[in-house]
Amino acid sequence: MLPRDFAILVFVCLTWASNFIISKIALTELHTPPLFFSAVRFALVLLATLPWLLPMPRPRWRMLAVGLLMGAGGFGLVSIGLLTASPSSAAVVTQLGVPITALLSVVMLGERISWRRGIGIALAFSGAMAVMWNPSGLSLSYGLIFVLLSAFASALGIVLVKQLGSVQPFQFQAWVGLASAVPLGIASAMLETGQVRLALDAGWWFVATVVYAALAVSLAGHSLFFRLVQKYEANLISTLTLMCPLMAIGLGVVLLGDRFDGRMAAGTAVVLVGVLMIVITPRRGKGRP
Template sequence: MLTLAMMTVGSTVIASKFIAGSMPPFFATALRFALALPVLIPLLLLQRERWPKLTRSDGFLLLLQAGAGSVGYTTLLISGLSYLPAADAGVIIGTLPAVSALFSVMVLGERPSARLLIAVGLATIGVMAVAWKGSGPLSLIGMACILGAVVCESAFILLNKRMRAPLRPLLQTTAMTVLGLLVSLPVAFLELPFAMPGSEAIAAVIWYALVPTVGGFLLWYGGAARVSGSEAATFTAVAPLTAVLLAALVLGEQIEMSQAVGVAAVMLAILVLTIPARLKPVPQV
């Protein structure tokens, strides 16, 4: 289940590549959320989820999470893929665990460990391998957008940790979808005259809404409930590998040596962050 969940995350890079150039990013983001809501709301009703009482600060944190993790990540990913091959973007997306851990040190004041420093170093090597082959300012713009998407998603993870009463997974996903739709709609209306979606772009948005947003959520939390947190984190390495493989199989991109080195480096970074924790003895009850 965790493997399939991370494969859907990797597929968002390919879907965003189909969307880029055909739909403005905020318009595509709003459409994604609008398509996901009719699936999520019935799931809430079936599960009989109740909305908890939230403090004003938690409500504000939810809004910030939606702006960063839901809208910022998607719009920057789509924007970046207007300038970069999908395989390059997949490598950069794989730096998310290392960047998130680095954010925890910088913002939450957690003590940096040797594992974190090694992982950040490996993730940097992965990004530099992609940058090494890039040529021209457009590639740099694309890389900046994808790195911005990673930073937005890291901020989402960090803000969620700051909530006094974290929401249950299905409520969290639905809240991010509703708030993400509300945040993206004003700009989406302005972009409407520039939207020229083809059939491939529309199919990609539908895929993005139903498979990674809804299906990926169900698979991830279903699998994560059966393993430890460190074991679940290890499976994030599947996402960049899937993105690079799908870039070759679906988009016909030629995978170069620099991209192979990059994806290997970010996968090693993820393993460095997680494997030592897995090797700790499990206390016997």
């Protein structure tokens, strides 16, 4: 990989990692309701990519489903989870999207999993359980359950993307924005109260956090990532993106004082080893042993 492209990938991972911190601040320090925050974020994404909205990719129902799953499902549920979960633990649990995608590919696309990838999936899930488990009681951490649901929604969206036609990055972002902003806005109006007042009270801090999430994370980060995926092997890019959870953990500990004990460290290591085994193992074609 060219040094310039590696620097771009580091920037993308740092942007994605910082999103956990920025979102946590918006939700817990500025007291922004999570559904409202996510709705405004995707409304800004839609506004920025409106010129690329048409023509609508086909099949239309699949494009809407993908947009809803990867937008409202992926980021909306993470926002709910971050109300109580730490950015560090959330960053680790989101890595379960990799093994969940592999499992869904077997069920929905007929792909097969080698024994190495099977071990990697088992390791990723066992490590995540160690991170999610609440050591003070016999229960799972409440916020991380929403993060896990987010990983599932994003993974299902990725599998559905494989069955879409050719879609340009900005066109894809436009439909994710539309398919997410509308249902999130309706859900916020029905389930949350005082969201506009809270946003106004937060002032420019709210504007800064939501603009960063929309433009830096969604538009710049994902568009640059798509270009790198088109240029280099997917296994290489997937392996290097493991920098993202490590960066998020470091930022969470340094900036927010996240607790990172031995249990978290061991669970994180097991998850990353499992994910690494999945992404560096060549995929087997459909119907092949």
